[in-house]
Amino acid sequence: MPPKKASRELHEVSTQSVEIAEIRMDGGTQPRAKLFEEVVDDYAQDMKQGATFPPVIVYFDGEEYWLADGFHRVRAKEAIGETSVTAEVHLGTQRDAVLYAVGANAAHGLRRTNADKRRAVIRLLRDFEWREWSDREIARRCGVDHKTVGSLRKDIYPTDDQSKEFRKGADGRITNVSNIGKSTKTINESNKRQRRKKPAATLNTIVEQSQKVQIDDIWRLGKSHLLFCGDSGSAKFQKLLPIEISLLLFFPRKDKPWLPEKPTNVHNTLLFHTSYGEDLHLETLRGIIENCLSGTTDANDPIVMINLIDPSLFILIDELECSCFCAEPDPQRCTDALTVWTAINQTVKKIST
Structure with a gap:
């Protein structure tokens, strides 16, 4: 032994x-x-x-x-x-x-594959420590071009202006990288264009323009995700589900016994309950869920989510190239999810009421 x-x-x-x-x-x-x-x-x-x-x-x-x-x-x-x-x-x-x-x-x-390279870069960019590294340092670690890192960084942190200008190298030094590779003439012209540019839409504007979700609505987010506003036991939601479910994410709102039995078509399950409610540190939760997704799913695997504890989870699941089927009974939480999804310039479409 x-x-x-x-x-x-x-x-x-x-x-x-x-x-x-x-x-x-x-x-x-x-x-x-x-x-x-x-x-x-x-x-x-x-x-x-x-x-x-x-x-x-x-x-x-x-x-x-x-x-x-x-x-x-x-x-x-x-x-x-x-x-x-x-x-x-x-x-x-x-x-x-x-x-x-x-x-x-x-x-x-x-x-x-390109999906492999993208997954590697996103893994570092979503980490509390490694995302502070420069695009070139992350690119070196992942074996990709630094422009790929820069593009993905903008996708993940579209409003993080400071992160676009300053980067931390592996040695801990902070560097202004906003003008690297540009001539003085190019920099001056860029500054003029920025001054003439119309202000970007704020999150408040997006919230005002976002559509309100009602009970029994079904919304498609992008090409791969479905959001149902209602109880997960609804026949309407059950009809949406795939035959095989790679991962079930279950976030009960009340401290109640575990599911009577795990559905036979579910390969992996994560149940997460907290009595802290809205005081939950979402960044910590996202790290837990990301590790669970990375360890249990491959690209294009279907994920079922019961209750939407964090409206940005659709973004995380999309970055790992999986498809999500979510049931959330609170219309306001569903509306918040659409707002966050729209804020990164992704499409939403109501497909049923």
């Missing part, structure tokens, strides 16, 4: 056999938008025939092993019935694993 993890001698880097059951794959370290089953099948067949694969990369914090690179290889090992995998074990935390993962496969391994 192997010794307990707490008693294992820690090394900076070592190659060893690690039990797959001990490897955590739910900490937001998955760098790809989705796993490809055909790749898993190919790897599994090669392994059966004796092919040797490079060790997977894991980070060990003294208690947990966090998988940073090698998700397809681990799944292939499981597919052929093996219970352990050869791993290059680094001494580090879950956050260290995330930082390694966002740049994994940039120059080797299975080629990353």
